[in-house]
Amino acid sequence: MLAFFLKRLGASVGIIIGITLITFLLSFYIPADPVRMLAGRSASQQTVENIRHQLGLDKPLYIQYFKYLGRLAHGDLGRSYKQKTQVSELIFSRLPATLLLMAGAISFELIIGLLAGILAATRRGQKTDHAAMILSFVGVSAPQFVLGLLLLYTFAYKFPLFPLGGYGTLAHLILPALTLGITGGGWYSRMMRSSMVDVLMQDYIRTARAKGVSEHKVVLVHGLRNAILPIITMVGLDIGFFMSGAVVVESVFGWPGIGQLAWQAIQVIDIPTIMGVTMVAALCIVIGNFLADMVMPLVDPRIRLR
Amino acid sequence: MLYLWKKFRKNKVALFGVTVALLIIFTAVCAPLLSPYDPYEQFFEGLTLEGSPLPPSAKFWLGTDLLGRDLFSRLLYGARTSLIIGVVANGVAVGIGTIFGVIAGYMGGFLGWSIMRFTDLMMAFPALLLAIALAAIFSPSLWIVALVIALVNWVWVARVIYAQTSSLATSEFIEAIRSLGASSPRILFRHILPHLVPTILVWSTLGISTTVLLEATLSFLGIGVRPPTPSWGGIIFESQSYFLDAPWLVFFPGVAILLLALSFNLVGDALRDILDPTQRGRG
Numbered sequence: 001m002l003a004f005f006l007k008r009l010g011a012s013v014g015i016i017i018g019i020t021l022i023t024f025l026l027s028f029y030i031p032a033d034p035v036r037m038l039a040g041r042s043a044s045q046q047t048v049e050n051i052r053h054q055l056g057l058d059k060p061l062y063i064q065y066f067k068y069l070g071r072l073a074h075g076d077l078g079r080s081y082k083q084k085t086q087v088s089e090l091i092f093s094r095l096p097a098t099l100l101l102m103a104g105a106i107s108f109e110l111i112i113g114l115l116a117g118i119l120a121a122t123r124r125g126q127k128t129d130h131a132a133m134i135l136s137f138v139g140v141s142a143p144q145f146v147l148g149l150l151l152l153y154t155f156a157y158k159f160p161l162f163p164l165g166g167y168g169t170l171a172h173l174i175l176p177a178l179t180l181g182i183t184g185g186g187w188y189s190r191m192m193r194s195s196m197v198d199v200l201m202q203d204y205i206r207t208a209r210a211k212g213v214s215e216h217k218v219v220l221v222h223g224l225r226n227a228i229l230p231i232i233t234m235v236g237l238d239i240g241f242f243m244s245g246a247v248v249v250e251s252v253f254g255w256p257g258i259g260q261l262a263w264q265a266i267q268v269i270d271i272p273t274i275m276g277v278t279m280v281a282a283l284c285i286v287i288g289n290f291l292a293d294m295v296m297p298l299v300d301p302r303i304r305l306r
Numbered sequence: 307m308l309y310l311w312k313k314f315r316k317n318k319v320a321l322f323g324v325t326v327a328l329l330i331i332f333t334a335v336c337a338p339l340l341s342p343y344d345p346y347e348q349f350f351e352g353l354t355l356e357g358s359p360l361p362p363s364a365k366f367w368l369g370t371d372l373l374g375r376d377l378f379s380r381l382l383y384g385a386r387t388s389l390i391i392g393v394v395a396n397g398v399a400v401g402i403g404t405i406f407g408v409i410a411g412y413m414g415g416f417l418g419w420s421i422m423r424f425t426d427l428m429m430a431f432p433a434l435l436l437a438i439a440l441a442a443i444f445s446p447s448l449w450i451v452a453l454v455i456a457l458v459n460w461v462w463v464a465r466v467i468y469a470q471t472s473s474l475a476t477s478e479f480i481e482a483i484r485s486l487g488a489s490s491p492r493i494l495f496r497h498i499l500p501h502l503v504p505t506i507l508v509w510s511t512l513g514i515s516t517t518v519l520l521e522a523t524l525s526f527l528g529i530g531v532r533p534p535t536p537s538w539g540g541i542i543f544e545s546q547s548y549f550l551d552a553p554w555l556v557f558f559p560g561v562a563i564l565l566l567a568l569s570f571n572l573v574g575d576a577l578r579d580i581l582d583p584t585q586r587g588r589g
Contacts, residue, residue, distance in 0.1 A: 011426075018427040026439050134319060137575070141567035143519055145526045145542065146560030149549055157550050244434030248523055266438055266529060274442060278435045285430050 001297065012290045019282045020072060023275045024065050077279070078272035082265070087276035091258055095280070097167060098257030101180070101250070102242045104173045106235060108181025109188055112139075113231070116185065117192020121227075122219055124197060132189060139186030144245055148179040148252040165254040176253040180245045184238065188231060196227040229300050236292025243281040313580045323572030330566050334385035341379035342367070345536050349374045359545075359552045369554045372545055377555065381562055384536040388566055391452045391521045391531075396513040398456035403463025404506060410464070411471025412494060422468060425461040433458050434523060441529040451530050455520050463509050470505060474498050504581035512574030515567040522563045538563050 059067075071078070077087035120132040155175060156164045162175050199205065200223055208222045209215075246259030254260070258277050265273035314320055333340055343349075352360060352374030362369045368377040406425075410418035428436075440454045474480060475498070483497055524530035525539030526546075533540060538559040545555035 240432045243432035
């Protein structure tokens with residue numbers, strides 16, 4: 001177990017170093033000159049050179065990279081070209097909103113995915129099964145921004161049950177979380193169905209039925225306990241999906257998270273902010289994957305033996 | 307082929323997917339013949355006196371957009387943008403993914419290890435944010451957007467192809483062929499590649515739907531295909547601030563994106579069921 005832990009930890013650290021290298025190279029090769037953007041159109045050549053020197057953009061590439069790593073180690077993601085504040089401050093002030101949205105989305109995703117998946121698996125081959133699986137495909141194929149805008153139009157404008165975007169109360173959370181949850185729920189219901197179908201064919205389920213355990217209990221206690229395992233790992237692996245989705249959903253609903261921060265940064269080509277968000281998102285993904293790997297042996301003792 | 311079609315015919319859902327996909331391809335190819343107006347023409351009578359877009363009517367079937375252009379014509383031409391990017395970007399992604407997957411799986415060793423660690427690294431980036439960063443670097447045109455999407459998506463193909471190739475490369479029948487003195491290129495092209503065709507075929511269809519969604523999302527964020535080229539995501543981006551008054555400007559392009567993504571998803575899924583022997587008989 002310890003060897004496994006150390007191996008996964010090493011791989012994670014390797015990936016994190018790779019991430020810093022790629023974000024660094026990307027920010028270096030962006031042709032839109034950040035110095036010009038900062039200095040403005042009318043700045044003299046001297047001012048431009050001064051700012052370039054001030055930002056350290058005139059040094060060789062590898063020196064810039066190591067300086068960059070050194071700053072990262074101190075939690076410094078650079079200054080936003082546009083907002084003139086620390087990128088790390090911008091990100092950390094907005095991270096809680098994104099994490100809240102993610103928690104809401106995961107809840108919806110699990111509710112939709114587990115319900116539809118169990119329903120389809122227990123009624124395999126019947127109309128309910130077909131309907132659930134077709135709907136899951138519709139959910140997966142729906143563009144998140146369209147879904148979000150239509151939910152806003154229907155449930156916030158035509159029937160004003162929820163606020164028209166914004167942040168603050170639980171009511172604000174429902175629609176954006178639901179938007180992300182419907183897309184993800186589509187995938188989860190398909191996975192839950194096939195996992196449940198596999199489990200329900202196992203011998204121990206037959207034994208449970210033969211003992212006279214009620215069908216509800218067989219499915220919800222004996223079956224679910226094993227069928228849900230792949231789903232748990234999936235949540236850890238899905239952080240990337242949420243981070244991408246957050247950019248779209250937060251900009252549709254005006255949700256003040258890091259997705260919206262990235263979206264605002266795109267508009268003004270604020271490179272340190274874009275790269276900062278990308279890096280923090282990538283870090284979240286690596287941590288999510290790592291946790292998924294670590295949680296699996298705890299919930300499923302069979303894995304420990306392998 | 308005949309076997310495929312026979313299986314396909316029995317699957318009503320897949321048949322629906324094929325029909326919708328073919329219909330969209332048809333409208334994209336025949337857009338100039340089918341569209342009632344020029345998609346770029348701004349009609350004076352296409353706006354109300356206050357300058358608002360018109361709802362669907364007998365003259366403008368799906369209404370007009372903020373500049374008084376015919377939405378139906380723009381949707382038809384937008385199908386071209388989506389399909390070109392869908393097919394090209396996904397084709398490139400499947401191509402790159404297959405090449406790297408086969409190299410990593412067949413050669414193994416340090417080269418294979420490096421390629422696979424690189425895919426690990428790429429997968430640690432959220433796809434959309436990586437695409438945004440890339441799109442910010444290269445100012446986007448139709449082909450750049452396609453390339454950006456391909457650069458983000460190829461890793462998924464590479465991983466699947468890698469897993470299959472490496473298990474094939476160590477299988478007994480390849481061992482037997484090698485001991486008969488077959489050269490590496492011969493083994494690769496005559497004996498390994500044919501086994502990968504089903505996977506490549508499935509990814510070529512399923513991937514189109516992911517690609518189309520990503521293109522629409524990039525255009526919606528304002529970093530996809532540049533206006534005035536009609537793109538479904540772009541139409542929604544342009545009219546986003548207006549959508550409470552003119553919901554048709556979001557609804558119709560949205561349904562178009564959904565139908566295109568859905569159709570290729572359904573076809574791809576049916577193909578996988580038919581072509582993947584391990585899934586057979588599970589239904």
